[in-house]
Amino acid sequence: MSNPRNLVLLIDDEPKIRRFLRAGFEIHGFSVVEAENSADGLKIATFNAPDLVILDLGLPDLHGSETLERLRSWSNVPVIVLSVESDEDEKVRLLQAGADDYVVKPFGMAELLARSDAALRRYFKSATENPVVMVGPLSVDLASRAVSLNQTRIKLTRKEYRLLHVLAVHVGLVVTHDQLLKEIWTGNQRDNIQYLRILVRKLRQKIETDPNQPRLLVTESGVGYRLENRLETSVAN
Amino acid sequence: MSRSTKAKSLIYPLPLFQRLADIRARRAEAGRAFVPGFDASPRRVTWTDVLPLLWSVGSVAIITAILFALDEPIAANLVPIAYLIPVIFAATRWGVWSGTLASLAAIAAADFFFFTPLYSLRVDSPQEAIDLLVFLIVALVSSNLASRLQQETERLRRREREIQHLYEFSKRLAACFTISDLIDAIRHYLARTLGQRAALFVASAGGHFESSPGSGAAPPSVQESVAAMMVAVGATDRSVVDEQTQDVWLLRAIGSKTVVHGVIAINVGRGTHDAIKSRARRIEAVLEEVSLTLQRLDIGKAMDDARLHLQAELLRDAFHGTLSHELCSPLAAIQGSVSVMREMPAVAADDRLRSLTEAVADEVVRLDGHIRNLLNATRVTAGGLTPRLEWSDPRDIVNAAVKARARRLAAHRLEIGFDDDLPLLNVDSGLVEEACGQLLENAAKYSPSGSTISVQTRHEAGRIVMAIIDQGVGVTPDEQRHLGRKSFRSPRHQASVPGSGLGFWIASTFIRAHDGSVEVVSRGQGLGTTASILLSAQHAIDSELVTCDDE
Numbered sequence: 001m002s003n004p005r006n007l008v009l010l011i012d013d014e015p016k017i018r019r020f021l022r023a024g025f026e027i028h029g030f031s032v033v034e035a036e037n038s039a040d041g042l043k044i045a046t047f048n049a050p051d052l053v054i055l056d057l058g059l060p061d062l063h064g065s066e067t068l069e070r071l072r073s074w075s076n077v078p079v080i081v082l083s084v085e086s087d088e089d090e091k092v093r094l095l096q097a098g099a100d101d102y103v104v105k106p107f108g109m110a111e112l113l114a115r116s117d118a119a120l121r122r123y124f125k126s127a128t129e130n131p132v133v134m135v136g137p138l139s140v141d142l143a144s145r146a147v148s149l150n151q152t153r154i155k156l157t158r159k160e161y162r163l164l165h166v167l168a169v170h171v172g173l174v175v176t177h178d179q180l181l182k183e184i185w186t187g188n189q190r191d192n193i194q195y196l197r198i199l200v201r202k203l204r205q206k207i208e209t210d211p212n213q214p215r216l217l218v219t220e221s222g223v224g225y226r227l228e229n230r231l232e233t234s235v236a237n
Numbered sequence: 238m239s240r241s242t243k244a245k246s247l248i249y250p251l252p253l254f255q256r257l258a259d260i261r262a263r264r265a266e267a268g269r270a271f272v273p274g275f276d277a278s279p280r281r282v283t284w285t286d287v288l289p290l291l292w293s294v295g296s297v298a299i300i301t302a303i304l305f306a307l308d309e310p311i312a313a314n315l316v317p318i319a320y321l322i323p324v325i326f327a328a329t330r331w332g333v334w335s336g337t338l339a340s341l342a343a344i345a346a347a348d349f350f351f352f353t354p355l356y357s358l359r360v361d362s363p364q365e366a367i368d369l370l371v372f373l374i375v376a377l378v379s380s381n382l383a384s385r386l387q388q389e390t391e392r393l394r395r396r397e398r399e400i401q402h403l404y405e406f407s408k409r410l411a412a413c414f415t416i417s418d419l420i421d422a423i424r425h426y427l428a429r430t431l432g433q434r435a436a437l438f439v440a441s442a443g444g445h446f447e448s449s450p451g452s453g454a455a456p457p458s459v460q461e462s463v464a465a466m467m468v469a470v471g472a473t474d475r476s477v478v479d480e481q482t483q484d485v486w487l488l489r490a491i492g493s494k495t496v497v498h499g500v501i502a503i504n505v506g507r508g509t510h511d512a513i514k515s516r517a518r519r520i521e522a523v524l525e526e527v528s529l530t531l532q533r534l535d536i537g538k539a540m541d542d543a544r545l546h547l548q549a550e551l552l553r554d555a556f557h558g559t560l561s562h563e564l565c566s567p568l569a570a571i572q573g574s575v576s577v578m579r580e581m582p583a584v585a586a587d588d589r590l591r592s593l594t595e596a597v598a599d600e601v602v603r604l605d606g607h608i609r610n611l612l613n614a615t616r617v618t619a620g621g622l623t624p625r626l627e628w629s630d631p632r633d634i635v636n637a638a639v640k641a642r643a644r645r646l647a648a649h650r651l652e653i654g655f656d657d658d659l660p661l662l663n664v665d666s667g668l669v670e671e672a673c674g675q676l677l678e679n680a681a682k683y684s685p686s687g688s689t690i691s692v693q694t695r696h697e698a699g700r701i702v703m704a705i706i707d708q709g710v711g712v713t714p715d716e717q718r719h720l721g722r723k724s725f726r727s728p729r730h731q732a733s734v735p736g737s738g739l740g741f742w743i744a745s746t747f748i749r750a751h752d753g754s755v756e757v758v759s760r761g762q763g764l765g766t767t768a769s770i771l772l773s774a775q776h777a778i779d780s781e782l783v784t785c786d787d788e
Contacts, residue, residue, distance in 0.1 A: 016570035024577040084565050088625070088667065105569035106605055108576035194628045197661050201630065212632055212655045219633040221666045222625070 006120060007031045009050035011041035011067070012082065013060050021054060024109035025116075038062035045071055051123070052116055053079045055099075065097055072098040078119035080112065088222030092176055095223070101173045114230045118172025133168040135216055135229055138207055140168040149207055159184055160203045163196075164227075167217065172229035174220045200225065289331030293339040296323035301346045316351050317372050320344075321379060328380035329387040336380025344373050402430050403522060410530040416498050419530055423491065423501065426523065431503060438463045438500040455502045459486045463500045466490055483507055487517055491527055498531075564608050572601045602644045606678070610739045613671065617746045624665035624750050631659050631694050631701055634666050638673035639692065645678055648686040654693045662701060662772060664751050669770070672744035672755070676705045676768045679741060682734055683766070684709025699774040706767045712759035720757055748772070 008030045010021050015036070022032045033048055035041035038059045045053060053071065057064030068079060081094050081102040091102055100119040103112050131143040137150045145161060147154055156164065166183045167175055181190045189195055200219075204211040218226050300323050304312045320343035328336025348358055352365050360366045409422040420439050427435040436455040455463070456479045466475065466488060475488040484504050492498040501524075505516045575598045584590045616622055632655055639646065639653065662669075673692075680690045684707040691706040710729070712720070719725045726738040745755040753772040759765065 014566055014570065017566070017573060020570060020574040020577050024573070024580075027577065027580060084569070105565055106572035106601065107569070109573060109580065110576060194661055197628055197630050213636055213653060219630070219637065221629075221633065221637050221670060222627065 006051040011035045012056035038067040056082045167227035174226045176224040289335045293327035293335040297342040324376045325383045328383035333384040340376035434504040436502040629666040638670045650689040652691040668747040672747040675740040675744040680707035701772045703770040708765045
């Protein structure tokens, strides 16, 4: 999905992190520009029009979340946040502030590339493109609302489909509990995460090979859910 | 005031009473009668005792001289009134005995100088006898009233002074912020009001009491009792009789039920029971003020503790920040670089390079685990562990724990099982996941490569059990006792298996934060271990009860 000459902007104050990110992205055919602080980063984002921004949270001049806000005020370029904190609240805040996804340091290049791919795919997806999302044995036709597993149509309830639809639209990216609850329920049921947990269980029963160890619909602890787009993952980190 | 010579019944606490009995017995052996608290031998009469009496008689003489100098008819009219002046003067000035003496001297002088026959103490006419008798009665009554008035005035003045001292004392107490301020204030007050009659003993850092400098000295017997009060927690007040001087000492503890900051010893002398009681009352008033101040200081101490806690928290945050940044950033760079290197065709093609890269990757993951343990340990020890509860699926928790430790578990065969009817848990999924991961890591560490590690999650008897079963070295009963202690590492593994001893402690602390527990069962050395996380089902909600409102 990613254009071979996609331009990635790395905003991180650690030269060594930038170095490996540059190497990792370049191997996979990206062009890379670097910025070591928020001010430079925002400037480059304005003039070079990057296709993807990798944003570190601990910048010396401006906190990453503020940089994200400023960037989001005029651009909807995909942004992946690098965070050292495994604080769930912070992740949720960043996602609500407009980050497309996050990775927690330390992380492997494969993980970041998968997130980047997903973010780029979603960004460049046009209405004319094939509206079918394929993930392993699962295919979701967003236009005809048809879901099949290993080429066999499966029947989902309306809420199950709604859940799968939202996740498929963001395939590969995390979708927060809040976002899912608002998309699926109305009224005061929106606040009840228990409904969501049970609905996820029911959906997993229908789409996962082993519902006890889901590979497609994965949980992001304390944050939300993700429809996984790279199933070859296992120990690779 | 004059000392009563009549023995009144003294009510002393029992130990003192026994003590007195001892002293009395010893005294009896020495052939001397002894009444406790009172003079055994007659007091020596001093010049200051006699002077008021001389003055009384002298003042009568002065009035006589003045009357004598006046014309006789005037003098005769003035006599009865004039002689009341020295009587009342003496009574108000020196008390009832001087007044009585002045009355007698006055009647004698009047009879001698102004009543017929002159210059004789003889009284001829009955009229004069009645006059003299009436005068005597008036004089005695006035003297008595005057002396009582004087006593009352004196008492009020003393009381006022006491209140003044007490007021100043409480003002000083209000400015006390530490125990040592308080002790200083007490010392100052005692020195001002009681002087050498009071001794102050202050608890010192070494756990024993020291006589406060500047206060009076207490005899050895009193010091012994003070030492005894210090040892006994919740020390009761005592009275002690010093054997040498026969003075009664009152001992009062300064402090609360649990802590004794000091002891005040007051020599109340050999007074009557009432006198001792009134002095004791004064001390009680002081101690009441002191205990109020102590309560206030306790609040101050609590505030100090809170401040200290805050500082610890700031320190912890700083530690957190430093660890996160100074350790995690280089680690992120290493791990990221290794992950890129692994994908390089040159590395992938060369077996040696690939295995070296894998080794670096493994070690980085291990280092990351250690750092996370340290961070978790600081989180726990600083008291900052507040679970962020959220309804979670136990399957997600276990799967996340297994995924996070995938590299460490790669050499083992994993079996993961769940009951079908698992309810949701209202827990901090991050903490439970970390606890589960720690137990998984221990299982991998203490069981041979290739053996099976089984993770079984069950719903039983109102609780959720996550059991991690390995086929490893097992746990001996002795090790079992020490499990859960921070930094415990069994001597069996210290040399062979690396570790910090934090893992199990972190796991059990995280689970305890959810009112749950971690149980370790082993059939013995070499027979494997089952570590179970038990979470009470009061956190659980039955999935069937939650309707999805779905068609």
